[in-house]
Amino acid sequence: MISSRIASSRIDISRSVSSRSVSSRSASSPIVLPPCRSGIVCLVAALLLCAAPASAHEQVGVAGGLSSGFLHPLTGPDHLIAMVAVGIWGAQLGAPALWVLPITFPIVMAIGGLMGILHVPLPYTEVAIALSALVLGVVVALKWRTPFIFAAAIVGAFAIFHGYAHGTELPNAANPFAYALGFVVATGCLHLVGITLGLLLRWPMGDRVLRALGSVIALLGGYFLVVSLGGFGA
Amino acid sequence: MSRTSTPGRWRGTILALAVASWGAEPAQAHIIATRLGDFYAGAAHTATDLHDVVLWLALGALAGSLGPERGRWLVPAFPLGLGAGFGLASWFGVATPAPAVAAALIATIGLLLSAGMRLPVLLVWLLGAAAGVSRGLANATGTMAATNLPLFAAGLVLAGYVAITLAAALSVAFRGDRQRSETGWRGIALRALGGWAAAAGLMMTGFTLAQAGTG
Numbered sequence: 498m499i500s501s502r503i504a505s506s507r508i509d510i511s512r513s514v515s516s517r518s519v520s521s522r523s524a525s526s527p528i529v530l531p532p533c534r535s536g537i538v539c540l541v542a543a544l545l546l547c548a549a550p551a552s553a554h555e556q557v558g559v560a561g562g563l564s565s566g567f568l569h570p571l572t573g574p575d576h577l578i579a580m581v582a583v584g585i586w587g588a589q590l591g592a593p594a595l596w597v598l599p600i601t602f603p604i605v606m607a608i609g610g611l612m613g614i615l616h617v618p619l620p621y622t623e624v625a626i627a628l629s630a631l632v633l634g635v636v637v638a639l640k641w642r643t644p645f646i647f648a649a650a651i652v653g654a655f656a657i658f659h660g661y662a663h664g665t666e667l668p669n670a671a672n673p674f675a676y677a678l679g680f681v682v683a684t685g686c687l688h689l690v691g692i693t694l695g696l697l698l699r700w701p702m703g704d705r706v707l708r709a710l711g712s713v714i715a716l717l718g719g720y721f722l723v724v725s726l727g728g729f730g731a
Numbered sequence: 732m733s734r735t736s737t738p739g740r741w742r743g744t745i746l747a748l749a750v751a752s753w754g755a756e757p758a759q760a761h762i763i764a765t766r767l768g769d770f771y772a773g774a775a776h777t778a779t780d781l782h783d784v785v786l787w788l789a790l791g792a793l794a795g796s797l798g799p800e801r802g803r804w805l806v807p808a809f810p811l812g813l814g815a816g817f818g819l820a821s822w823f824g825v826a827t828p829a830p831a832v833a834a835a836l837i838a839t840i841g842l843l844l845s846a847g848m849r850l851p852v853l854l855v856w857l858l859g860a861a862a863g864v865s866r867g868l869a870n871a872t873g874t875m876a877a878t879n880l881p882l883f884a885a886g887l888v889l890a891g892y893v894a895i896t897l898a899a900a901l902s903v904a905f906r907g908d909r910q911r912s913e914t915g916w917r918g919i920a921l922r923a924l925g926g927w928a929a930a931a932g933l934m935m936t937g938f939t940l941a942q943a944g945t946g
Contacts, residue, residue, distance in 0.1 A: 506818040539743030557780055598922040600845050603930035610930070611937040664934065673938055674781050674834070677931040685927055 526651030534726055566679025570687060574660060575626050575721045578714045580684055582633035583652055584691015585707055588698060589640050594648055595695075599688050603681050605653045606660035610677070613664025622658050623725040628719030629655035637711025640704075659684070750798065769879040773886025776873040782833040783866055787891070789840045789928040790862055791898020795854065795906055796844055796921050802899050804852055805859040810892040812863020813819075817884045819864070820871030827872055828865050831939040836862050839934030844925025847918070 570576040587598040592678030612619055632651065636643075643651075663680045693711070697703025777783040788808060794802030819825040819906070843850065850858075870887055874880060908919050 535739050536742045536746050539747045540750060543747040546751065546754075596919040596922075600919070600926045601924045604842070604845065604933070607930035608935040610934045614934060614938045615941055667934065667938060672781070674785075674931065674935050677934045677938075678781070678785065678927075681927045681930045685923060 517679025549678050559672045561673045562670045563669055563674030563679040565666075566663075566676035566681075567683045569666060569676075569680045570659075570683045572716070573662075575623075575627075575630050576662070576684075577687060578717055579626065579630040579633055579655065579659065580687035581691040581694070582630065582637050582711065582714045584688040584693075585637050586633060586648070586652075586691075587688070588647060588692050588695020589637065589707070590642065590645070594645055595692065597645075597649065598652065598691070599685060602652065602656055602688065603685060604655040606663075606681070606684065609657035609662075610664030610667065611656070611660075613661040614667050619658070619661050622661050623656065624722065625658040626662060627718055627721035629658065629726045631715055631722055632718070634713070634715025634718050638708050638715055639711075640708060656661065670678075715731055763800065768808060769882040771887040772872075772873070772878070773883035774890040776870055776883075776887065777866070777890055779871070779873075782830075782837065785928060785931065786837050786840065786862060786866065787894045788898050789837060789844060789925070790859065791895050791923055792921055793840055793844045793903045794855075794859075794895065794899035795902025795904075796847070796925075797850060799903055801850065801852055801855055802903065804856045805865070806892070806896050806899065808809070808856045808859030809863040809895045810888045812860040812865075813867040813870070813891040814863075814884055814888040815860075816864035816867020816869075817871050817887055818867075819882070821866045821880050825868060827868050829939070829943065831936050831943065832865055833869065834932050834933070834935035834939055837864060838929050838936055840895055841925045841927070841929030841932050845922045847922050847923075859895075866891075 570580060583598065583602065587594045609619075633655070635641075667673050667676050670700075694707065695709055777787070787809075790805060794805040796802070820827065840862070843858075867887070874883055904919060906921060907915070
């Protein structure tokens with residue numbers, strides 16, 4: 498009974514096959530697809546119908562500026578891990594670092610960005626960024642509780658270098674304002690990721706996980722530091 | 732046979748329709764080509780410049796963060812400033828402000844928002860009017876000889892009024908009551924948004940000034 502219902506629910510699509518392909522097949526074995534397959538075929542056909550041309554090259558205008566700015570901190574692993582570590586450390590330190598950090602960090606970073614835009618010489622930028630990942634990873638791993646002013650000074654100093662690296666790219670962006678907005682928002686979102694990860698501190702196991710994450714960040718930071726100093730054949 | 736095969740066919744049709752609807756583009760209505768086109772041009776012109784979008788949103792967030800009793804002064808001040816700026820540029824030939832002015836305004840508003848200060852009402856009013864005049868002057872560049880200036884100005888002012896009112900109302904609703912907002916995450920989130928706007932504004936101020944310096 499069930500098999501007969503399944504058989505009767507199949508859709509015979511042999512009529513849609515071209516005559517040449519039909520002639521090459523046996524007439525007694527028509528191509529049948531179950532209903533779910535027919536849905537997928539329709540879906541794929543409709544998707545192909547709606548396909549837009551791929552933009553293989555760089556975008557222009559506001560969209561181009563926004564996307565390149567937003568992706569700049571996300572595609573640089575040294576930036577990415579350092580910013581997440583800043584958020585985690587803020588969560589470990591608690592108030593006021595937890596809320597002062599996301600408010601002031603972008604502004605301090607903008608000073609570095611301004612230096613980059615104006616081509617003010619700032620040596621060892623890449624080294625300092627890699628060092629920031631190493632140092633911030635270590636303080637997260639050790640769960641180092643330092644006075645707020647000292648923590649703000651460490652993070653602020655590194656923010657200048659991160660901002661500088663982003664700022665040097667700004668004049669070449671498709672839309673400089675959109676680029677600036679994109680990388681500031683991406684950096685803020687990375688802090689938010691770190692602060693959200695900091696919610697794990699509520700559980701003893703979460704505390705250990707975060708400290709382990711700090712160790713991984715420190716190791717990666719160490720690797721980037723060696724690379725920026727010319728190690729590993731860089 | 733036909734009853735049992737129908738659901739499969741319908742499922743495919745519905746899926747195809749859903750995907751086709753998903754990829755649908757907005758219909759181009761004809762009203763823009765009528766004599767009211769300049770009104771819509773004025774209202775839509777602001778959306779073509781990211782400076783306008785960011786400045787308006789930041790100003791609305793600032794109004795909301797100040798609370799209804801102080802922030803409401805921005806609701807009339809900003810659109811009136813827009814109209815005044817547009818009028819000054821269109822009928823009195825006042826020059827468009829340098830691009831650095833818009834960036835500096837964004838930086839100032841962002842810094843005030845991130846600082847979380849309780850600003851005096853007069854300063855709030857002056858800030859809204861100054862931002863409005865500046866952007867009104869800048870938006871006057873979107874007109875041509877055939878543009879109906881009063882219609883364009885009406886569209887611009889109405890867009891400013893709607894945008895600032897909605898942004899302020901949204902941030903008031905988001906912030907909640909003052910006691911909680913000063914220590915709660917919602918108030919901090921609003922101040923963080925101010926930090927983002929300030930950072931982008933500061934960099935753009937430097938960039939536009941540097942560009943002007945190099946000619």
